[in-house]
Amino acid sequence: MERLVIIGGGLAAAKAVERLRDEGYEGSIDLVGAEDHAPYERPPLSKDLLLGQDTDPTALADDWWAANDVRLLTGVRAVAIDREAQAVELDSGEALPYDLLVLATGAEPRVPDLPGADHALYLRTLEDQERVLAALRAGGRLVIVGAGWIGLEVAAAARHHDVEVIVLEQADLPLGSVLGADLARHLLDLHRSHGVDLRTGVTVEEVLLEGDRPVRVRTAQESIEADHVLVAIGAVPSVEIARDAGLEIDDGIVVDERFQTQDEHILAVGDVANAWNTALHARIRVEHWDNAIRQGRAVADVLLGREAHHDWLPYFYTDQFEFSMEYVGRPGEDDRLEVRGDVGANEFIAYWIDAEGLLTGAMNVGIWDVNDTLRAMVGTRVDPEALTDLR
Numbered sequence: 296m297e298r299l300v301i302i303g304g305g306l307a308a309a310k311a312v313e314r315l316r317d318e319g320y321e322g323s324i325d326l327v328g329a330e331d332h333a334p335y336e337r338p339p340l341s342k343d344l345l346l347g348q349d350t351d352p353t354a355l356a357d358d359w360w361a362a363n364d365v366r367l368l369t370g371v372r373a374v375a376i377d378r379e380a381q382a383v384e385l386d387s388g389e390a391l392p393y394d395l396l397v398l399a400t401g402a403e404p405r406v407p408d409l410p411g412a413d414h415a416l417y418l419r420t421l422e423d424q425e426r427v428l429a430a431l432r433a434g435g436r437l438v439i440v441g442a443g444w445i446g447l448e449v450a451a452a453a454r455h456h457d458v459e460v461i462v463l464e465q466a467d468l469p470l471g472s473v474l475g476a477d478l479a480r481h482l483l484d485l486h487r488s489h490g491v492d493l494r495t496g497v498t499v500e501e502v503l504l505e506g507d508r509p510v511r512v513r514t515a516q517e518s519i520e521a522d523h524v525l526v527a528i529g530a531v532p533s534v535e536i537a538r539d540a541g542l543e544i545d546d547g548i549v550v551d552e553r554f555q556t557q558d559e560h561i562l563a564v565g566d567v568a569n570a571w572n573t574a575l576h577a578r579i580r581v582e583h584w585d586n587a588i589r590q591g592r593a594v595a596d597v598l599l600g601r602e603a604h605h606d607w608l609p610y611f612y613t614d615q616f617e618f619s620m621e622y623v624g625r626p627g628e629d630d631r632l633e634v635r636g637d638v639g640a641n642e643f644i645a646y647w648i649d650a651e652g653l654l655t656g657a658m659n660v661g662i663w664d665v666n667d668t669l670r671a672m673v674g675t676r677v678d679p680e681a682l683t684d685l686r
């Protein structure tokens with residue numbers, strides 16, 4: 296019997312095992328996850344759950360694993376891959392032999408090289424979410440370092456809990472490189488209108504501690520008192536065991552369009568994979584929910600010997616105050632932006648068009664059931680005059 300081992304108990308891993316068993320895969324499956332939980336979805340960690348709503352983020356029902364004969368090892372870390380012996384060494388001391396190995400080790404929060412920063416809050420796991428929610432419920436002043444998607448979602452949740460929040464962003468605008476200056480300014484204004492003290496062009500230099508507890512954030516300009524400090528400056532792919540095993544690393548584990556590393560027995564998917572995308576003719580690493588689902592399913596198809604490859608456009612979504620959106624595609628920074636609809640009402644569609652007139656990306660804000668239409672348009676030549684808000 297073929298022995299499949301998957302390292303990393305996140306969404307990509309869950310979607311892979313689900314598809315494999317749904318489609319009749321007969322090999323043995325061991326899934327090794329470092330967290331103490333069965334795989335779960337992370338988007339609610341900075342949204343519903345942080346707002347205090349009762350949402351179950353679990354990816355597969357508790358009884359799914361035994362019913363589908365998948366051995367789930369939680370709270371167990373893979374510490375080394377012996378490619379010659381085709382075995383994974385676990386921190387429990389066990390050595391797991393494999394015929395095929397899928398690496399779905401995801402990403403972890405980027406910790407800045409600043410004094411005190413390792414004592415701040417971060418948000419990646421359920422335990423992190425519980426700590427952040429406890430901080431919001433305790434009240435006081437929250438200082439967030441980084442106005443990326445997660446930093447801004449936490450800022451919105453903080454205001455929901457009526458917590459004073461200061462967001463410190465190094466760039467001149469939040470998410471300016473993704474949204475373009477005009478829409479980034481719109482997002483900035485939206486946050487400020489809800490009482491978020493969002494300060495841009497600010498470089499944080501130190502998190503000052505009392506004992507282990509952050510009490511101040513020092514920037515180039517000032518020193519800000521804080522009851523809680525959250526650092527949200529992005530994530531880095533968890534490549535350590537892959538690197539130690541000699542696999543090619545370049546911003547993630549390098550894989551082809553069928554998620555294959557240079558070792559024919561090892562594949563990689565999800566946040567950790569820098570995969571060739573046949574639609575974009577580029578290698579991309581995508582840190583999004585939709586990508587983890589699609590790549591998990593696609594690698595299952597590859598393992599089942601089916602026709603499957605990485606050919607879809609990146610997609611993600613966010614919810615912050617009245618700004619709820621879906622975004623599809625991969626615009627270049629110099630692409631032209633065309634907006635249709637009502638930006639002030641947060642009901643509009645943004646279109647990005649490259650120098651050759653091709654639509655490279657689109658974002659629907661507050662207008663729903665149109666993302667598939669937008670997805671189909673991306674990559675095609677568009678007449679800007681004919682673009683509408685699709686309502």
Ligand code: FAD
Nearest residue numbers: 303305306307329337338373401402565566582583584587
């Ligand atoms: P992960 O979810 O990171 O799972 C990898 C797992 O592997 C982890 O549990 C890790 O502990 C484990 N692991 C790592 N190394 C080892 C090892 N050596 N041995 C054993 N286990 C190991 N995306 C969106 O599109 N929209 C959103 O709104 C959105 N919101 C988000 C909010 C938050 C707070 C976060 C953190 C992410 C959000 N994302 C969102 C991103 C999305 O959740 C990720 O893209 C997705 O979780 C990636 O899944 P994955 O399985 O590749 O990796």
